[in-house]
Amino acid sequence: MQYKDYYQTLGVARDASQAEIKRAYRRLARKYHPDVSKEPNAEARFKEVNEANEVLHDPEKRAAYDALGNNWRAGQDFRPPPGAGSSSGFHFEQGDAGDFSDFFSSIFGRAFQQGGGAREARRRRGQDQTIRLAIDLEDAYRGVTRQIRLDAPEPDANGQRSTRSRTLNVRIPxxxxxxxxxxxxxxxxxxxxxxxxxDLYLEIELNPHRHFTADGRDIQLRLPIAPWEAALGASVTVPTLGGSVTLKIPEGSQSGQRLRLKGRGLPGTPPGDEIVVLEIVTPPAKTEAAKEAYRLMAERLPFNPRAELGV
Known part of the structure; x- marks a missing residue:
């Protein structure tokens, strides 16, 4: 379904006062009333104006609508948040919720109570919300307590939007x-x-790390090694999230070869592993002695790395 910008429909700003909304509604209702209007599509426009006013003139409905966020644009594809529209919880004055659009019903519901000829408001569960929380990989490994600030819109006594701030201390396992x-x-x-x-859902986002990348609970590290360590084998020190360990490089290793450190990834049941990807780094030949060493290697170790290419 498409998102409806009720502020745009009434031609008012998002921070408009209740008096401004009332004046805008009256002006447009007179302009598009089907009994008197000569405007094209007057009936459809009149229904749109009524629907917008039904939401914006009511502080509770307006607060619920504003909670969707202000990044939406009229006509954009809209997906209702979880739990929205499951029950009304609102009093309708302009007519049944069924008189309004699917977008309206997805937010405010179609159900309502009737009693004594008047529709009565019902209890309604608040909307679930999701925010992203960025943490470092070391914090994901050890767990961390974070303080987060939440700003929520709510109507004040005059029907104007105000912001209520609160702080939560959250333990990230x-x-x-x-x-x-x-x-x-x-x-x-x-x-x-x-x-x-x-409910509030914190969606974890891992910050980029200088050395490690995460894939689920597994951690990947590109490990530079010298040519002689690859050719002859060696025991080298490797960093992990839990501290440095010793890794045995097999004799005859090649760049891109993957070695596994069991249980050295993120903790869990079972814990992840650290995947070490070997990367052979050639020493620079900046001195005459280094160049001579390479010439000697070329003479004593005849080797064509492109033999498999047939050249």
Whole structure:
């Protein structure tokens, strides 16, 4: 379905006062009323104006609509957030929710209670929210406590949007991986009519590391080695997230060869491994002695690395 910009429909700014919204609605309602309007598509425009006013003139509906964010544009494809529209929780004044668009119903629901000829508001669970939290790979390995600040829109006594800030101390467990979501129950959007709050999901994003890259719980490291270490084999010191260890380089190793350090990746059940990718680095020939050593190697070790290419 397509996103509807109710502020654009009424021709008001997103921080418009309730009085400005009321004036804009009255002007447009007179302009497009099907009984008197000569404008093309007057009936359709009148319904759009009514729908926009139904949301923006009500502080609770307006706050719920604003919680979708202000990066949406009219006509964009829209996917309702989890739990939206499952129950109404709102009082409708302009008519049934069924009179309005699918976009409206996806946010505010179609169900409502009736009693004594008037529709009564119901408790409504707050919306679930998701935010990204970037941490270093070392923090993912050891676990870390982070302080996060949340800013949530809510209506004030005059119906104007205000921002409520709160701070949470969150414990990130050891072994979290890229894209993992951590659920904080009851820390999402506020409920309406004394309904329960939604949940907050922290989506983990791992910062780029100077040496390591993560693939799930496995950690990859490109390890530079000297030609003689590759040819003769060697025991070398290798960094891991848990500290340095000794790795045996097999005799006759080649660039791109992968060696595995079991259990040296991110912790878990089972823990990940560290994958060491060998990269043979040629010493520079900046001195005459170094150049002579290469000439001697060429004489004593006849070798054509392009033999498999037939050249």
């Amino acid at each position: 050891a072994g979290v991986t890229q894209g993992r979501q951590i659920r904080l129950a009851g820390q999402g959007g506020p409920g309406l009519n004394e309904g329960p709050a939604g």
